Amino acid sequence: MLNKASTPAEKIVKVLGYIFMAVCLIVALFPIVWVIMSSFKSNKEIMANGLALPTSFAFTGYQEALKIAPILKFFGNSVIITCCSTCINVLSLAMAGYIFAKKRFRGREVLYAILSISLMIPMTSVLHPVYLIINKLGLYDTKAALVLVYSALSMPMSLMILRSTFEGIPTSLEEAAYVDGAGFVRTFFQIMLPCAKGGLASAAVLAFLDGWNEFTFALLLTSSDKARTLPLALSYFSSQFSFNYTAMFAAITIAVIPSIVLFAIFQEQVVSSMTAGSVKG
Amino acid sequence: MKKILAAFLSATMLLGLLAGCGGGSASSGAASSSSGSGAAASSGSGKEIVINYPTFQVGVNTSAPVISALVEGFNEKYAGQYKIVVEEVPGDANYAEKIQVMISTGSLPPVVYGGGYKLLDLALAQDLVVDLTPYVEADPEWKAQYNDASMAANARDGKIYASSMEGSLVGYFYNKDLFAQAGIDAAPKTWDEFFADCDKLIAAGITPMAMDTADGAWCSQLMMGAMIATSGDEGLAFMNTKYPTDYNQDVVVKAVEKLQWLYQNCTTLDAVGGAYENAANNFYTENVAIIANGPWMIGDFSDTTLVEEGFNEKVGVAAYPGGFVYDEPIEGMFVTKQSDPALEEAAIAMVRYFTSDEAQEMALNMQGMVPASPTAEISDEALSTFPLLGDFLSQAAECELRSPTFTSNMVPGLESEWSNNLPNLATGNISAADLCQILSNFAASAQ
Numbered sequence: 001m002l003n004k005a006s007t008p009a010e011k012i013v014k015v016l017g018y019i020f021m022a023v024c025l026i027v028a029l030f031p032i033v034w035v036i037m038s039s040f041k042s043n044k045e046i047m048a049n050g051l052a053l054p055t056s057f058a059f060t061g062y063q064e065a066l067k068i069a070p071i072l073k074f075f076g077n078s079v080i081i082t083c084c085s086t087c088i089n090v091l092s093l094a095m096a097g098y099i100f101a102k103k104r105f106r107g108r109e110v111l112y113a114i115l116s117i118s119l120m121i122p123m124t125s126v127l128h129p130v131y132l133i134i135n136k137l138g139l140y141d142t143k144a145a146l147v148l149v150y151s152a153l154s155m156p157m158s159l160m161i162l163r164s165t166f167e168g169i170p171t172s173l174e175e176a177a178y179v180d181g182a183g184f185v186r187t188f189f190q191i192m193l194p195c196a197k198g199g200l201a202s203a204a205v206l207a208f209l210d211g212w213n214e215f216t217f218a219l220l221l222t223s224s225d226k227a228r229t230l231p232l233a234l235s236y237f238s239s240q241f242s243f244n245y246t247a248m249f250a251a252i253t254i255a256v257i258p259s260i261v262l263f264a265i266f267q268e269q270v271v272s273s274m275t276a277g278s279v280k281g
Numbered sequence: 282m283k284k285i286l287a288a289f290l291s292a293t294m295l296l297g298l299l300a301g302c303g304g305g306s307a308s309s310g311a312a313s314s315s316s317g318s319g320a321a322a323s324s325g326s327g328k329e330i331v332i333n334y335p336t337f338q339v340g341v342n343t344s345a346p347v348i349s350a351l352v353e354g355f356n357e358k359y360a361g362q363y364k365i366v367v368e369e370v371p372g373d374a375n376y377a378e379k380i381q382v383m384i385s386t387g388s389l390p391p392v393v394y395g396g397g398y399k400l401l402d403l404a405l406a407q408d409l410v411v412d413l414t415p416y417v418e419a420d421p422e423w424k425a426q427y428n429d430a431s432m433a434a435n436a437r438d439g440k441i442y443a444s445s446m447e448g449s450l451v452g453y454f455y456n457k458d459l460f461a462q463a464g465i466d467a468a469p470k471t472w473d474e475f476f477a478d479c480d481k482l483i484a485a486g487i488t489p490m491a492m493d494t495a496d497g498a499w500c501s502q503l504m505m506g507a508m509i510a511t512s513g514d515e516g517l518a519f520m521n522t523k524y525p526t527d528y529n530q531d532v533v534v535k536a537v538e539k540l541q542w543l544y545q546n547c548t549t550l551d552a553v554g555g556a557y558e559n560a561a562n563n564f565y566t567e568n569v570a571i572i573a574n575g576p577w578m579i580g581d582f583s584d585t586t587l588v589e590e591g592f593n594e595k596v597g598v599a600a601y602p603g604g605f606v607y608d609e610p611i612e613g614m615f616v617t618k619q620s621d622p623a624l625e626e627a628a629i630a631m632v633r634y635f636t637s638d639e640a641q642e643m644a645l646n647m648q649g650m651v652p653a654s655p656t657a658e659i660s661d662e663a664l665s666t667f668p669l670l671g672d673f674l675s676q677a678a679e680c681e682l683r684s685p686t687f688t689s690n691m692v693p694g695l696e697s698e699w700s701n702n703l704p705n706l707a708t709g710n711i712s713a714a715d716l717c718q719i720l721s722n723f724a725a726s727a728q
Contacts, residue, residue: 043586047562068340069371132386219375220382223335223368235372236340240496241577243558244341246586 032260039249046245061250068247069236070225071254078230079258081143082211085150089158089207090200092151097162097199098188102174112163119156123216134221141223149217154207161206165199166192205266212259230255329361330627332391335368337376343577344447347644355634363627373398384409391619391628394446395612399693401435401443404617411616414441416629423633426654430683433523434610444636445613445653447644450677451503451575451686452606454669457597459487459570468599472508475602479547482570490543491560491572492552494703497688497696500560501540501552501703503573503607506687508536511603520684524692526728528720537706537713544707553707565592575607579649579669598673606677609685610653692727695720 006014038046039061040054065071100112130149139145169192177187193200215231222228234255237248334352338344352365368390370376377398383389384403395401404410417423427441435443455468460478463485469475482489492501509532510520516532519525544552549568551559564572565581565588572578582593600606614635616628634640641652646660649667651674664671688696702719705711711719 044565044588047558047587048566127382128385131382135386135388216378219370219379223333225369232371235375236369238372238558239337239340239342240373240499241557241574242341242343242581244586247341 032256035249035252035256039246039253041246041249043243043245046249061246062254064244064247065237065250065254068244069233069251070228071230071233071251073225074228074230074233075254077143077226077228078212081146081150081227081229082208084143084147085154085211086204086207088147088151089154090162090204093155093158093203094162094193094196094200095188097159098166098192098196100159100163101166102171102192112159115159116156127216127220130217131220140221141227143227145221146211146214146218146227146229149221150207150211150214153214153217154203154210157206157210158203161203162196162199165196165202169195201266205262208262209259330363330623332363332365332624332627332631333368334365334392334631335370335376335379335390336394337370337373337396338394339367339369340371342373343580343648344644344650347647347650350643350647351635351640355631358634359630363630365631389617391617391624392614392631393617394614395443397611397689399612401612401615402437403693404615405437405442409617410442411618411625411629412440412442413444413616413629413632414439416633417441417444420633422638422656425656426636426638428655430608431610431653431655433685434612435615443613443615444632445610446636446641447611448651448653449575449609449611449686450606450651450674451573452598452600452673452677453503453571453573454564454578455572455597455599456564456567456570456595458595459567460597463487463570468597469602470604472511472602479543483547488549488563488569489547489571491563491569492544492548493555493557493560494553494707495556495700497700498703499557499688500573501543502687502699504543504601505536505540506607506684507573507601507603507605508539509533509687510682510684511601511605512536517682517684520687520690523690524724524728525690526692526721526724528717528724529714530717534713534717537716541706541709541713544703545709553704562587567592567595576649576651576667576670576673579667582669593669596669598669598676600673600676600680603682604680605682605684606680607686608677608683609689613653691720692724694727695723698723 034050037054038050040057040059041052045052045054096115100108134140134145134149137145139148173191173195174187177191182191212229213231214229218229218232222232234248234251237244237251336348338348348367352367356364370379373396377396377400380389380393380398380400381403384400384407387407387409389404389409393400393404401410417427423444426444427435431445432441434445435441459482460466463478463481465478465481469478479489490504492504493499494501506520509516511517512532512535515530516536519530519532549555549559549563551563560572561574561578561581563569581587582596614632616625616632619625619628636654638652638654638657641650641654641657642660642663644650645652645657645663646666649663649670651670652659659671659674688699691699699716699720702711702716706713706716
């Protein structure tokens with residue numbers, strides 16, 4: 001590119017562009033910064049002026065948060081449950097996405113539509129049946145119950161992402177593998193799956209976030225600390241006539257940091273896979 | 282082979298669906314004790330019976346220390362015989378949601394605390410509740426705890442199903458310093474004086490009332506309900522009616538009109554859309570002079586993470602103008618039907634222990650919780666720990682007019698409708714008559 005002196009109009013556009021980006025940055029960062037900042041303020045300061053800076057940087061909120069609720073135990077449970085459900089979800093939906101993308105069979109579109117449409121089923125309508133199934137399976141108050149439910153909850157989104165990912169991989173690759181003597185399973189695991197890394201990461205991140213933030217089933221399907229997850233811990237800090245916002249914001253900070261870090265690391269894959277297959281030609 | 286596999290998978294999915302959706306019909310009898318949903322595990326004759334007790338009274342809930350002490354005391358008293366295992370369900374609304382799902386699936390834990398969530402009626406509708414009448418009749422001390430108010434909260438059709446552990450005697454608090462700045466010497470005795478005092482506060486540049494609209498508008502509805510109850514016999518009768526269906530009564534419409542005036546002239550901007558926390562904070566930070574709430578708030582007046590040092594010295598307490606206080610034992614604990622009779626016996630023993638006079642006196646001493654039982658003693662220890670409570674109890678003793686709160690009498694679901702429409706009332710988008718019509722329509726359809 002040639003180095004040319006910018007015209008005043010170009011300079012204005014450039015400045016406006018930076019201003020726009022700065023506004024976007026502030027909008028995106030404000031809630032995170034506000035929560036972290038509030039975790040250092042007293043209840044009085046939070047309620048009196050939510051936007052003011054804390055008068056001191058005491059860690060009492062974090063100490064209280066850890067004392068009031070078993071956050072670390074719940075954190076460990078969340079990690080185990082969410083990682084397991086994400087792996088199951090991505091592996092099984094990768095298989096399904098591959099078949100829907102590359103194989104032709106009768107009823108394919110109908111089946112795909114049925115699976116996708118489950119995205120629109122409100123969660124409250126499945127509470128009762130899921131609760132009964134989990135009880136009948138003897139999985140109440142186990143991590144396995146939540147792993148099972150979370151694996152299924154993200155199914156439609158993962159399926160859509162992975163199908164479009166596999167559609168974007170040239171069929172000639174698959175055919176070449178078959179010509180070289182690879183079987184169906186080997187072709188899928190050794191040829192197609194590595195090519196779909198972007199989509200897999202994207203589906204995994206979204207499934208992870210769904211599981212990490214889920215509250216209702218975690219409340220309904222568990223009764224003890226051994227299987228409860230982090231979102232439940234946040235309810236320990238407010239009740240009808242009492243509240244401890246300092247500890248609550250500290251607990252929120254502990255709860256959201258892993259999600260933010262994960263998204264920051266994989267954001268490129270998430271964005272690129274969400275738009276994969278949207279442009280053809 | 283593929284077809285067989287496909288058929289097998291389809292059958293599995295179908296069975297799963299049937300298992301999930303079909304189980305509810307079996308809920309009319311005993312609550313299942315085999316599910317791990319919170320129903321207790323009893324371990325046979327001669328062994329310790331375990332009572333799994335889900336509760337929201339954990340975390341920052343003001344009753345958490347009391348429940349913890351009661352569980353400890355019960356487990357000590359019945360060591361080797363019964364044992365309570367607490368299931369923490371943090372958050373009042375979360376608890377209600379979980380119990381409602383359990384009611385619909387017929388898998389309730391042995392003991393349920395009704396609280397303010399109308400859980401007793403929901404469980405009774407599914408025939409899941411044990412009739413406590415013979416047990417209460419056989420125990421004179423237990424029977425003495427049931428006065429008219431307690432019967433209204435815990436009995437249905439003459440049968441006793443629940444036992445209260447906490448009363449709900451509610452007046453209002455005011456900031457004596459702000460009253461003095463406005464030239465007000467004492468709490469008003471009549472509603473005319475009350476509204477005149479509001480004018481004086483406004484004239485002095487002080488916002489009179491802490492109000493809210495969210496979560497049932499607790500503080501606002503207390504003030505409005507008091508106006509209805511003190512408007513005459515008709516109003517008092519309305520406030521003592523469980524599940525009223527007609528809100529288009531003159532006394533109610535007039536009180537709602539006054540509530541609208543208070544929203545528009547006497548409160549803070551954050552009242553519209555605000556919840557209890559906002560109202561409480563406005564009182565704590567001396568932005569407003571009055572808040573309607575119960576004695577459980579007294580402890581907060583000395584909590585320096587919420588208020589300035591010495592704030593408790595500025596607070597006064599009063600019964601409502603016209604000599605009225607809210608007096609309603611909170612719907613108590615009930616025992617659910619279990620397949621194991623020994624577990625039911627254990628659950629009854631737990632309810633008896635938790636709602637005994639001794640337990641209520643301990644709750645009063647520890648947290649200033651007003652006893653539901655008329656036979657529980659108000660100790661000097663409690664009065665010295667919570668002097669404001671002593672002042673309020675002596676004022677309340679002189680009040681002849683009493684009733685439950687406006688929202689506690691509403692049919693299930695109406696409280697949300699009420700709360701959702703209050704911002705429109707406050708901003709003048711709907712009139713008092715419109716709101717009463719909305720409430721009447723909802724209540725009638727719910728019946």
